[in-house]
Amino acid sequence: MARRTIVSMPGDGIGKTVLDEAIRVLEAAGFEADYVHADIGWEFWIREGNALPDRTIALLQEHKIGLFGAITSKPKKQAAEEISPELRDKGFVYASPIVKLRQHFNLDVSIRPCRSFAGNPLNFVRRGGDGIDEPAVDAVIFRQNTEGLYGGVEWTNPPANVRDALETHPRMSLFKEVPSEDLAISTRIFSRGACRRIVREAFAYAKKFGYKSVTVCEKPNVIRETSGMMTAEAHAASKDFPDIALWETNIDAQMMWLTKNPEDYGVLVCGNMFGDIVSDGFAGLIGGLGFACSANIGKEVAVFEPTHGSAPKYQELSPSIVNPIAMMMSACMMLDHIGESEKADRVREAIAKVVSEGKVRTYDMLRLTGSQDVLQNGAVNTQQMADAVISKL
Ligand code: NAI
Ligand code: MG
Numbered sequence: 001m002a003r004r005t006i007v008s009m010p011g012d013g014i015g016k017t018v019l020d021e022a023i024r025v026l027e028a029a030g031f032e033a034d035y036v037h038a039d040i041g042w043e044f045w046i047r048e049g050n051a052l053p054d055r056t057i058a059l060l061q062e063h064k065i066g067l068f069g070a071i072t073s074k075p076k077k078q079a080a081e082e083i084s085p086e087l088r089d090k091g092f093v094y095a096s097p098i099v100k101l102r103q104h105f106n107l108d109v110s111i112r113p114c115r116s117f118a119g120n121p122l123n124f125v126r127r128g129g130d131g132i133d134e135p136a137v138d139a140v141i142f143r144q145n146t147e148g149l150y151g152g153v154e155w156t157n158p159p160a161n162v163r164d165a166l167e168t169h170p171r172m173s174l175f176k177e178v179p180s181e182d183l184a185i186s187t188r189i190f191s192r193g194a195c196r197r198i199v200r201e202a203f204a205y206a207k208k209f210g211y212k213s214v215t216v217c218e219k220p221n222v223i224r225e226t227s228g229m230m231t232a233e234a235h236a237a238s239k240d241f242p243d244i245a246l247w248e249t250n251i252d253a254q255m256m257w258l259t260k261n262p263e264d265y266g267v268l269v270c271g272n273m274f275g276d277i278v279s280d281g282f283a284g285l286i287g288g289l290g291f292a293c294s295a296n297i298g299k300e301v302a303v304f305e306p307t308h309g310s311a312p313k314y315q316e317l318s319p320s321i322v323n324p325i326a327m328m329m330s331a332c333m334m335l336d337h338i339g340e341s342e343k344a345d346r347v348r349e350a351i352a353k354v355v356s357e358g359k360v361r362t363y364d365m366l367r368l369t370g371s372q373d374v375l376q377n378g379a380v381n382t383q384q385m386a387d388a389v390i391s392k393l
Helices: 016-028 041-050 054-063 074-082 097-104 158-169 170-175 192-209 227-238 249-257 272-285 323-338 341-357 372-376 384-390
Strands: 003-012 033-037 067-070 109-115 126-128 130-131 137-146 154-156 184-186 213-218 244-248 267-270 295-296 300-305
Touching: 003 016, 003 054, 003 323, 016 067, 016 323, 016 341, 016 384, 033 249, 041 074, 054 067, 054 097, 067 323, 097 300, 109 192, 109 272, 109 323, 137 272, 137 295, 170 300, 192 213, 192 267, 213 227, 213 249, 213 272, 227 244, 227 267, 244 249, 295 323, 300 323, 323 341, 323 384, 341 384
Parallel strands: 003 033, 003 067, 067 300, 137 267, 213 244, 213 267
Antiparallel strands: 109 137, 109 295, 126 130, 154 184, 295 300
């Protein structure tokens, strides 16, 4: 196989630490690639007024595959205050670079597997018939990644033509007396093509990996149009996958059931916001942010990232204490995507061994409060966790 070039986007804070460690693990697994660094994140907002510089987009366009650590995002006001003085009030508006990346390359399929590792002390447990049950969770969330509430079509104080158009809907009567400057509107726009693609990808994945069910998790009883479209497309897709059951849940009930019978769920598929919520919910059952991995997949470009952020409160700690497993698992998803599943499986098995042996644990796995002291209280640092995985390879 031709040697690959991977675009490495460490970003901010702990993104930098975990990405380096994941690359070390990939190399130890025998994955040979060239890594080209690409700029992304807060420092580029401050310096250039753009957290996702064009040169980074060009590198991804060229090489197609990206590994991303995490970025720091801050609210509008703070972003405007922190931008360098010479760029201030020049019309730069902060936008999350990862959201921009997903939209620019139409990385519309987000996959977030949540599988428990045996022996992880953070695994979900529940009271069973005669003692404590620890159900093995193996849920894979397919999240539509570009549209819906993250589409960015929103206003505070909507312009008159927008307001006029909305007023044509009878239900706007509820807001008739509200002055426009007191109206905030965030739209939830779904397109049929994107709904169709995400549900089909979900079914195809379920078939490929032997899952018995696909659950479409929306709320069509209330959010009739958008959730209704996603659910209808799920029904249409299910006709081509007769061996896989289609289940329907509402997002609110799903969050309640999550801790009742998580082992019953296989593949789940949702719009953008609900996918974000459900995937965090399931991630909480398998160890939380230190374990939650994800893929953003488009037709041409794909970017792999842990779901956690830049954890600014830990970024100054040296050595770093955060758990690199989520980043390593995301790197494994990259290997799967480029046809290197054998190496991905070896890395996952190595992680599984380290977790089940229980000798090497980062602070989160010991339920310690994060600080440098954790290293005196039995936790390993980020690099030591990676070393442990490498030793199993
Ligand atoms: P966060 O995910 O950075 O951290 C939340 C907490 O989770 C941390 O304080 C830490 O206790 C724990 N944590 C996170 N990653 C961990 C790891 N690998 N190992 C062990 N513990 C870990 O989320 P937060 O604090 O809400 O946001 C911090 C910054 O990150 C913000 O600027 C936010 O906008 C950004 N963010 C970026 C994301 C991305 O790059 N995709 C996703 C989420 C947040
Ligand atoms: Mg999230």
